[in-house]
Amino acid sequence: SNGALYFSSEIKGLFQNSEVRRELSPENLSQVYTFWTALTPATVFRDINELSPGHFLTFNRKGLTIRKFWDLRFGNINTEISASDAIDRFNELFSSAVRIRLRADVEVAAYLSGGLDSSITTALIHELSPAMLHTFSIGFKEAEFDETNYQQEVASFFNTQHTLNTCTSAEIGENFPHTIRHAEFPILRTGPTPLYLLSKSVRQHNIKVVITGEGADEILAGYNIFKEDKIRRFWARNPQSDIRPLLLGRLYHYLPALKEARPAFLKMFFGFRLNETDNPYYSHLIRWHNTSRIQHYFASHIVNQLEKYEPVDEIAQNMAENFTHLSDLGKSQYLESSIFMSGYLLSSQGDRMSMANSVEGRYPFLDHRLIEYAATL
Numbered sequence: 466s467n468g469a470l471y472f473s474s475e476i477k478g479l480f481q482n483s484e485v486r487r488e489l490s491p492e493n494l495s496q497v498y499t500f501w502t503a504l505t506p507a508t509v510f511r512d513i514n515e516l517s518p519g520h521f522l523t524f525n526r527k528g529l530t531i532r533k534f535w536d537l538r539f540g541n542i543n544t545e546i547s548a549s550d551a552i553d554r555f556n557e558l559f560s561s562a563v564r565i566r567l568r569a570d571v572e573v574a575a576y577l578s579g580g581l582d583s584s585i586t587t588a589l590i591h592e593l594s595p596a597m598l599h600t601f602s603i604g605f606k607e608a609e610f611d612e613t614n615y616q617q618e619v620a621s622f623f624n625t626q627h628t629l630n631t632c633t634s635a636e637i638g639e640n641f642p643h644t645i646r647h648a649e650f651p652i653l654r655t656g657p658t659p660l661y662l663l664s665k666s667v668r669q670h671n672i673k674v675v676i677t678g679e680g681a682d683e684i685l686a687g688y689n690i691f692k693e694d695k696i697r698r699f700w701a702r703n704p705q706s707d708i709r710p711l712l713l714g715r716l717y718h719y720l721p722a723l724k725e726a727r728p729a730f731l732k733m734f735f736g737f738r739l740n741e742t743d744n745p746y747y748s749h750l751i752r753w754h755n756t757s758r759i760q761h762y763f764a765s766h767i768v769n770q771l772e773k774y775e776p777v778d779e780i781a782q783n784m785a786e787n788f789t790h791l792s793d794l795g796k797s798q799y800l801e802s803s804i805f806m807s808g809y810l811l812s813s814q815g816d817r818m819s820m821a822n823s824v825e826g827r828y829p830f831l832d833h834r835l836i837e838y839a840a841t842l
Contacts, residue, residue, distance in 0.1 A: 470529065471485060476508065490507070494651070495771055495774055498653070498756060498757060499777070501653055501756065501805055502805070502813070505518065505807070508650070519533055520534065536785050537798075537836065539840045542792075554838065561832075562834070563586065563589045563590060564593055566676055566827040567594055571674060572672050573672075573674045573675070573827075574667060576600070576601055576663065576676070576678070577616050577620060578602060579613070580615070582681040582682070582830065597626050598626065599625065599628070601630070601666060601675065602616040602620075602629055603629075603663045604630065605631070606631065606632070628670065630663055637659065640661060644657050644661050648813040648817050653759070660815070664818055667824050668822040673823065677828055679806075680831040685839060690752065693716060693751075694747065696709070696713055700712075701742050704740060710735060735751065737754055746796075746800060747796075748793070748796065748797035753776075780804075785803075811828075
């Protein structure tokens with residue numbers, strides 16, 4: 466602004482300067498209520514940007530220069546490697562990634578959700594460093610959200626020193642304002658709040674570093690959104706079929722509303738823009754469309770400012786150079802990783818919640834060597 470660069474690790478720091486105005490951007494809010502995050506480098510505040518992932522910034526007498534030094538690459542598929550060789554190489558890289566992240570002058574703990582990702586991470590830490598590992602987990606009073614049994618099973622199997630924190634709806638409500646303050650973003654669910662409380666527990670045990678399992682579903686295509694994309698493309702070849710949509714009920718068998726859904730409902734819900742299989746964003750169209758309905762609750766003056774603004778039109782500028790040439794799976798992995806994971810999962814729900822309590826999160830599945838290798842499989 467006026468030849469000066471203002472920077473801080475948090476937006477709150479910038480707002481200590483009276484020359485930096487506090488003004489929400491309707492366009493960027495529209496992005497948040499479509500993608501769960503503003504598209505980098507934007508934030509929800511007008512004229513306040515982040516330094517995008519994989520970029521570095523230089524500011525000198527010549528002005529401001531921003532350059533990209535790394536990006537996700539999903540295009541170079543190795544079709545010659547055998548499954549066993551691929552697994553061996555992956556294990557070798559993953560083991561190295563965990564070993565590097567165990568380096569610290571202080572105790573390193575681990576989050577244990579009870580899912581595959583954190584259980585695998587815990588298993589490898591136990592193998593590499595047999596000394597007593599401190600694990601932390603969060604449980605819920607509501608049985609439908611609680612995975613305590615899985616957490617206790619893993620903790621018992623590896624004989625970890627386990628700390629279980631149980632979270633109630635009242636605690637989530639009470640701490641939600643703290644979540645928003647640290648996220649510095651509107652968020653679409655209360656999921657970050659239990660993680661804020663979890664990192665608080667870690668800090669109370671005088672531990673400053675935790676290893677977590679984020680990234681596995683993105684780099685190994687574990688999320689159902691990737692499978693949903695394949696099923697919808699299969700269905701689109703015969704859009705009149707009453708049988709093919711039933712596969713989506715099988716995919717989401719853990720959701721009662723979809724497991725028992727009639728074909729007509731599945732067709733209505735999953736049939737949104739079904740035949741647009743050439744759309745480069747095909748895999749995410751349903752999610753973005755359903756999320757964008759929140760904008761019906763925008764105040765009238767925000768709606769008027771947005772007029773015909775379409776957030777999806779902004780995506781192209783953030784895509785990799787070879788994005789349109791990627792496979793269908795490659796496209797959906799890139800979208801999930803570069804938008805949702807980077808902008809929301811690792812930021813609003815991850816790093817900002819741990820650093821709110823001065824706890825450093827370390828993510829072995831997101832080691833750049835591991836990502837680059839997994840992208841060739």
